[in-house]
Structure formats: structure tokens, C-alpha cells
Amino acid sequence: MTGSTPQTLGTSHPQSVDVHRLEVVHVEGDAYTVDVREHHLDVDQPLEAGGTDTAPTPTELLAASLATCVAFYAGRYLHRHGLPQAGLRVRTEFTMAPDRPARVAFLRLVVVPPPELPEQRRAALLAVASRCTVHNTLHQPPEIDIELTP
Incomplete structure (x- = not known):
């Protein structure tokens, strides 16, 4: 993920199932990076919505x-x-x-x-x-x- 210790996200889900984790980290403005396993996805907003349109x-x-x-x-x-x-x-x-x-x-x-x-x-x-x-x-x-x- 991002090198941080995973936080428990609550206990409302059944304990016998696999829990899949990802983390979203602020980059700047309206841009964020999503860490999924060893993959990184970027998200942003279009220019007309105040973002820089660097990603979906x-x-x-x-x-x-x-x-x-x-x-x-x-x-x-x-x-x-x-x-x-x-x-x-x-x-x-x-x-x-x-x-x-x-x-x-x-x-x-x-x-x-x-x-x-x-x-x-x-x-x-x-x-x-x-x-x-x-x-x-x-x-x-x-x-x-x-x-x-x-």
C-alpha cells in the first residue's frame, strides 16, 4: 500500500471473508492516488469542475x-x-x-x-x-x- 500500517475499517463485515484493502492518498488540488495491491491509479476532476484533468x-x-x-x-x-x-x-x-x-x-x-x-x-x-x-x-x-x- 503506502508503507503505513493498515487500519481496521470496522467490524460490520463477516469475519470469515477475505477483506480487500486499498488506500486513497491526496496528491494536490482535486487529484488523488489510489493504491491497490502493487498498482497505482490516479483520479482527478475536469478543468470545468476545478480540477487539473490529469486523470479520470x-x-x-x-x-x-x-x-x-x-x-x-x-x-x-x-x-x-x-x-x-x-x-x-x-x-x-x-x-x-x-x-x-x-x-x-x-x-x-x-x-x-x-x-x-x-x-x-x-x-x-x-x-x-x-x-x-x-x-x-x-x-x-x-x-x-x-x-x-x-
């Missing part, structure tokens, strides 16, 4: 997380069935709600299958991709506990 916004990463999860599940389906993955894409767009609280109101994902995908496999590909972990989480939201350290 957290909301864009939410949409990207869903899109990449859908792509991953689709890719695994293709691999499992010995079908080509070349050309697989997921196009995504989202809109923000016009009222408060600030939130995403609509997400649209279009799975573009590989050109060689047989017609009889298309429905199955979409069904599997629609059951990805991020999609499931958005449909059955987790309990969220936000705390301030003492």
Missing part, C-alpha cells in the same frame, strides 16, 4: 469498473468455450441525475462481440457478461460504512 474522475472509474467487469466475464465465457476473444469490446456511456444527491442516473453498456462469434452464442455471451461481480453489486448494493478515524 471517480465516477468515470465507476463506469469503467462496470465495463471492464462485463468485458472480463464475456472474455472468460469465450475462452471457456474455445471461441476467439479478439475484437471483444464494451462501449459504455452514463448520465448524471439532474437532482440531488449527486449520482449516476443511467449506465448503458453495449457488448461488441468478436466478429467470428456464432449467432447461437450471442445470447449466452450477454447473459454471462450481465452477471459480473460489479453488475451484481450495483443491483444488490453492499452495506457501506464511512467512518472518521479517532
Whole structure:
């Protein structure tokens, strides 16, 4: 992570599950770095929102997380069935709600299958991709506990 000792984030989650940790650290202005295992992601805000536009916004990463999860599940389906993955894409767009609280109101994902995908496999590909972990989480939201350290 960042070399600091991990803090306990609360006890509301079941103790028998694996806990995945990441840390967000302020860089400057509206820019932050997210440390995930040995990976580092940057986030920022666009110029018109007061940021420096050096990286995607957290909301864009939410949409990207869903899109990449859908792509991953689709890719695994293709691999499992010995079908080509070349050309697989997921196009995504989202809109923000016009009222408060600030939130995403609509997400649209279009799975573009590989050109060689047989017609009889298309429905199955979409069904599997629609059951990805991020999609499931958005449909059955987790309990969220936000705390301030003492």
C-alpha cells in the first residue's frame, strides 16, 4: 500500500471473508492516488469542475469498473468455450441525475462481440457478461460504512 500500517475499517463485515484493502492518498488540488495491491491509479476532476484533468474522475472509474467487469466475464465465457476473444469490446456511456444527491442516473453498456462469434452464442455471451461481480453489486448494493478515524 503506502508503507503505513493498515487500519481496521470496522467490524460490520463477516469475519470469515477475505477483506480487500486499498488506500486513497491526496496528491494536490482535486487529484488523488489510489493504491491497490502493487498498482497505482490516479483520479482527478475536469478543468470545468476545478480540477487539473490529469486523470479520470471517480465516477468515470465507476463506469469503467462496470465495463471492464462485463468485458472480463464475456472474455472468460469465450475462452471457456474455445471461441476467439479478439475484437471483444464494451462501449459504455452514463448520465448524471439532474437532482440531488449527486449520482449516476443511467449506465448503458453495449457488448461488441468478436466478429467470428456464432449467432447461437450471442445470447449466452450477454447473459454471462450481465452477471459480473460489479453488475451484481450495483443491483444488490453492499452495506457501506464511512467512518472518521479517532
